[in-house]
Amino acid sequence: MAATEQLPLEQEFDYETLPSNYGLGRNMLAGAFAGIAEHSVMYPVDLLKTRMQIINPSSGGLYTGLTNAVSTIYRIEGWRTLWKGVSSVIVGAGPAHAVYFGTYEVVKDMAGGNVDDGHHPLAAAMSGASATIASDALMNPFDVIKQRMQVHGSVHKSLMQCAKTLYRTEGLQAFYVSYPTTLCMTVPFTATQFVAYESISKVMNPSQQYDPFTHCMAGGLAGAFAAGLTTPLDVVKTLLQTRGLAESEEIRSARGLFNAAAIIKRQFGWSGFLRGMRPRIISTMPSTAICWTSYEMAKAYFKQQSEK
Numbered sequence: 001m002a003a004t005e006q007l008p009l010e011q012e013f014d015y016e017t018l019p020s021n022y023g024l025g026r027n028m029l030a031g032a033f034a035g036i037a038e039h040s041v042m043y044p045v046d047l048l049k050t051r052m053q054i055i056n057p058s059s060g061g062l063y064t065g066l067t068n069a070v071s072t073i074y075r076i077e078g079w080r081t082l083w084k085g086v087s088s089v090i091v092g093a094g095p096a097h098a099v100y101f102g103t104y105e106v107v108k109d110m111a112g113g114n115v116d117d118g119h120h121p122l123a124a125a126m127s128g129a130s131a132t133i134a135s136d137a138l139m140n141p142f143d144v145i146k147q148r149m150q151v152h153g154s155v156h157k158s159l160m161q162c163a164k165t166l167y168r169t170e171g172l173q174a175f176y177v178s179y180p181t182t183l184c185m186t187v188p189f190t191a192t193q194f195v196a197y198e199s200i201s202k203v204m205n206p207s208q209q210y211d212p213f214t215h216c217m218a219g220g221l222a223g224a225f226a227a228g229l230t231t232p233l234d235v236v237k238t239l240l241q242t243r244g245l246a247e248s249e250e251i252r253s254a255r256g257l258f259n260a261a262a263i264i265k266r267q268f269g270w271s272g273f274l275r276g277m278r279p280r281i282i283s284t285m286p287s288t289a290i291c292w293t294s295y296e297m298a299k300a301y302f303k304q305q306s307e308k
Contacts, residue, residue, distance in 0.1 A: 035097025061152030092142025223288025
């Protein structure tokens, strides 16, 4: 090939056949960039979701809906409250998403997801499940700290102060009491999301060229579908991660997935498992769109650099 001859666009941005010198490290850097972008932009909506999922909140934390929650928080606590605890996800999301997308690419390749241009839903599901198991082990403590800082009336002012207080009063187990529940939620969530993303991408962009619009739409739709499906487990996770702040003795002594689910069912009925579904979908749809778009953009950049 002559030095001046350019690669066809389809070959230049074919993500299923990355060059040998692309490297796992660059996938992880792309993933870290995607994670920080996703969580930072959508953090206020995530805070609203947490507030609306709290069981038996204090009087100042009672909201009739999403709009009421926004106006009440803004009026009483100020707009900065919507970003309270964001430092926790910024610190944790970079490394966790680096592990997330690094694992995704490795397992997807090992499972045969890059063999040809065909549809590989099983490989996508396996890579998604493996990615979330690895990344959640790293992210779960930061998620606990984040939610402790998000709830109404939280006295925690910083990431380190919250972590120290939580460790001193509840021990190391407080950072991982929700991990089994988190995996019960995130494994099906991520497997569903990855299958949906890969499937929608194949339909919308069969040539697999770099296309920000396709990545954005496929990521958003996949995230919304997976979020709605796993909301009940997210409610259980929130109860376990914020149990130390509850006024109810029953909630403070919640021991795990099934015990927490029984408390929700007893106090609110089946509708209790749908608490916060609307803000969860509203936050997840754009956040996954941002995540996948950022990841593919960073991936495209690193691939271009490796081919120079």
